Amino acid sequence: MNADQVSQAPAISPLSLAERTGSISTAEIISVLKGDITGLHIKQAFSSEVAEEITANFIRNPGLKERKDGVPGQYVGASHYRNDAATYFAQAEDARPFVNALFGTLVDPVRGVFDALKRELHNQGIELRLARSEDGQANVCRALSWSGTGMYALEPHDDVAQVVSAGSNYEIPAVADNTVAALNFYASMPEEGGNVRIWSHKPTVTDRKSQGVETTGYPYSAAYLDAFPCHDFQLKAGDIVLIDGGFVHGVTRQSGNGKRRLLLNCFFGFARPDLVLWWT
Numbered sequence: 001m002n003a004d005q006v007s008q009a010p011a012i013s014p015l016s017l018a019e020r021t022g023s024i025s026t027a028e029i030i031s032v033l034k035g036d037i038t039g040l041h042i043k044q045a046f047s048s049e050v051a052e053e054i055t056a057n058f059i060r061n062p063g064l065k066e067r068k069d070g071v072p073g074q075y076v077g078a079s080h081y082r083n084d085a086a087t088y089f090a091q092a093e094d095a096r097p098f099v100n101a102l103f104g105t106l107v108d109p110v111r112g113v114f115d116a117l118k119r120e121l122h123n124q125g126i127e128l129r130l131a132r133s134e135d136g137q138a139n140v141c142r143a144l145s146w147s148g149t150g151m152y153a154l155e156p157h158d159d160v161a162q163v164v165s166a167g168s169n170y171e172i173p174a175v176a177d178n179t180v181a182a183l184n185f186y187a188s189m190p191e192e193g194g195n196v197r198i199w200s201h202k203p204t205v206t207d208r209k210s211q212g213v214e215t216t217g218y219p220y221s222a223a224y225l226d227a228f229p230c231h232d233f234q235l236k237a238g239d240i241v242l243i244d245g246g247f248v249h250g251v252t253r254q255s256g257n258g259k260r261r262l263l264l265n266c267f268f269g270f271a272r273p274d275l276v277l278w279w280t
Ligand SMILES: O=C(O)CCC(=O)C(=O)O
Pocket: 144, 146, 154, 159, 182, 184, 196, 249, 250, 251, 263, 265
């Protein structure tokens, strides 16, 4: 048998998980960026007052929209997913006042993390900034509320395929060679479900091609994922989760009466040894 005939079974990649209560630190964030931690769950990381303010301002936000890109959900802000750079940056500029309005007069906790990380990386000779183009620049976060009705509120996916295939005029494809970190702040959670499930699998380009998700990373089938162990993060409003978005992850079905699941989300990673980019 020659090398071409050796079948490449999708690999199990071990998860390195951490969980604690309190405030997120720049050292922890950098551990995820460097690939030392795959998933970090910080409980009670921001106040319920801020969480409730964000939730109220999402529901009544004049910039609230229904997603029309095949991923069921509502959002405030902009997503680079399946958008060329001109469209994404124009949408980010248009949405900025609505994203800012999510916080009312309270201090934006995502910007707090951005500013702290920027300071720490600067001390290490590394620049952190928002991704940009001639059409504008990314926002610090977007707000998302999933409405999938099957087994998952958000189907299993990876966040890297969309970065690899973002296309010309984007700065972010270079980040796909390194860890694409996904940072989530949970503003509201249903009584039951809505867990983040992460599988012990970091798909390669070949794996994505075999599943027909080469450019989207979405969705991976339950049958494909059966071969891999997984872990559920059980979340409450006020929690933060930071993961290596290259690992397949999804959101379990939500139930309970009434409370919607709402998060603030953003992505970041090294584009060069001296530059970390941040986008949504
Ligand atoms: O809703 C979540 O907890 C995860 C969101 C996510 O994976 C994404 O926006 O790519």
